[in-house]
Amino acid sequence: MTQEEDIAAEAAVEANGPTHSGFVALIGPTNAGKSTLVNRLVGAKVSIVSHKVQTTRAIVRGIAIHDNAQIVFMDTPGIFKPRRRLDRAMVTSAWGGAKDADLIMLLIDSERGLRGDAEAILEGLKEVQQPKILVLNKIDRVNREDLLALAASANEKIAFERTFMISAETGSGCDDVMDYLATTLPAGPWYYPEDQISDLPMRQLAAEITREKLFLRLHQELPYSSHVETEKWEERKDGSVRIEQVIYVERDSQKKIALGKGGETIKAISTASRKELAEILEQPVHLFLFVKVRENWGDDPERFREMGLDFPK
Numbered sequence: 001m002t003q004e005e006d007i008a009a010e011a012a013v014e015a016n017g018p019t020h021s022g023f024v025a026l027i028g029p030t031n032a033g034k035s036t037l038v039n040r041l042v043g044a045k046v047s048i049v050s051h052k053v054q055t056t057r058a059i060v061r062g063i064a065i066h067d068n069a070q071i072v073f074m075d076t077p078g079i080f081k082p083r084r085r086l087d088r089a090m091v092t093s094a095w096g097g098a099k100d101a102d103l104i105m106l107l108i109d110s111e112r113g114l115r116g117d118a119e120a121i122l123e124g125l126k127e128v129q130q131p132k133i134l135v136l137n138k139i140d141r142v143n144r145e146d147l148l149a150l151a152a153s154a155n156e157k158i159a160f161e162r163t164f165m166i167s168a169e170t171g172s173g174c175d176d177v178m179d180y181l182a183t184t185l186p187a188g189p190w191y192y193p194e195d196q197i198s199d200l201p202m203r204q205l206a207a208e209i210t211r212e213k214l215f216l217r218l219h220q221e222l223p224y225s226s227h228v229e230t231e232k233w234e235e236r237k238d239g240s241v242r243i244e245q246v247i248y249v250e251r252d253s254q255k256k257i258a259l260g261k262g263g264e265t266i267k268a269i270s271t272a273s274r275k276e277l278a279e280i281l282e283q284p285v286h287l288f289l290f291v292k293v294r295e296n297w298g299d300d301p302e303r304f305r306e307m308g309l310d311f312p313k
């Protein structure tokens with residue numbers, strides 16, 4: 001932005017009244033559509049999405065501007081009954097996100113309703129002091145009667161400030177959520193520069209994009225036993241970038257599956273990831289993926305740090 005544009009933007013903000021800003025934590029059961037919604041509200045992909053559970057592993061901040069407000073969405077890992085150490089770290093991180101927020105948005109998959117983990121999350125939310133809103137997602141999948149019944153039974157358990165019914169996929173109802181947030185968040189200066197949409201470093205977002213392709217392509221336990229790190233990032237004179245990433249798996253048998261017959265699985269993952277990275281970075285990408293076995297990476301504190309998670313004892 002040039003200096004003139006900068007001054008013009010400031011003048012526009014002043015003409016429209018004081019700025020608002022705040023942190024909004026999206027919490028909910030795994031697979032409710034939290035990351036889809038954050039991407040929709042930010043207007044760009046900042047957090048990865050898959051049809052599988054437990055896709056998001058650590059908090060991702062997506063930053064949106066609506067009218068005079070800068071809204072910082074905290075996409076959190078879904079809350080579920082943890083089993084592995086990584087699970088525990090993910091769930092702790094989600095509740096930690098809730099504690100840091102100005103407002104909590106509970107996202108529920110309307111089709112699933114309060115079955116499963118939603119009930120326990122409602123219980124846990126009673127301990128959280130901040131104002132809460134209920135967002136019923138995936139309304140493209142249910143009928144109106146069921147939706148109203150679900151809204152009523154959730155509101156019986158917790159006094160939500162407001163209830164919204166949306167589809168993160170189609171965008172239906174999302175403007176109402178943004179209007180509400182923009183006027184409800186406290187008056188105050190913006191936390192981030194106007195053009196910033198995420199706090200995730202590019203190397204990490206690139207690793208996440210590859211992990212998304214892996215989630216979409218591989219089945220059963222493999223996605224949950226794997227982890228991606230960007231090892232090298234080299235800008236080249238011709239305007240392209242060379243990226244090297246390692247997919248860590250826990251066992252040799254998993255490595256074979258990740259590679260696929262004649263390397264066809266890893267090739268497909270690499271192609272899909274490279275395509276998307278080139279779009280995001282707006283430059284040609286040369287992506288090199290390596291699969292390494294690292295037994296018990298799920299118990300290695302360094303891997304947790306890489307992911308932005310605390311290491312639970």
Ligand SMILES: Nc1nc2c(ncn2[C@@H]2O[C@H](COP(=O)(O)OP(=O)(O)OP(=O)(O)O)[C@@H](O)[C@H]2O)c(=O)[nH]1
Nearest residue numbers: 030031032033034035036050054055056078168169
């Ligand atoms: N039909 C429909 N599907 C949706 C909608 N929103 C999200 N989904 C789908 O729901 C699945 C899960 O979406 P995510 O955004 O990854 O869910 P999440 O809550 O972030 O999941 P975790 O990170 O695993 O906790 C994906 O297949 C999405 O495409 C919606 O409004 N309608």
Ligand SMILES: [Mg+2]
Nearest residue numbers: 034035055056
């Ligand atoms: Mg997610």
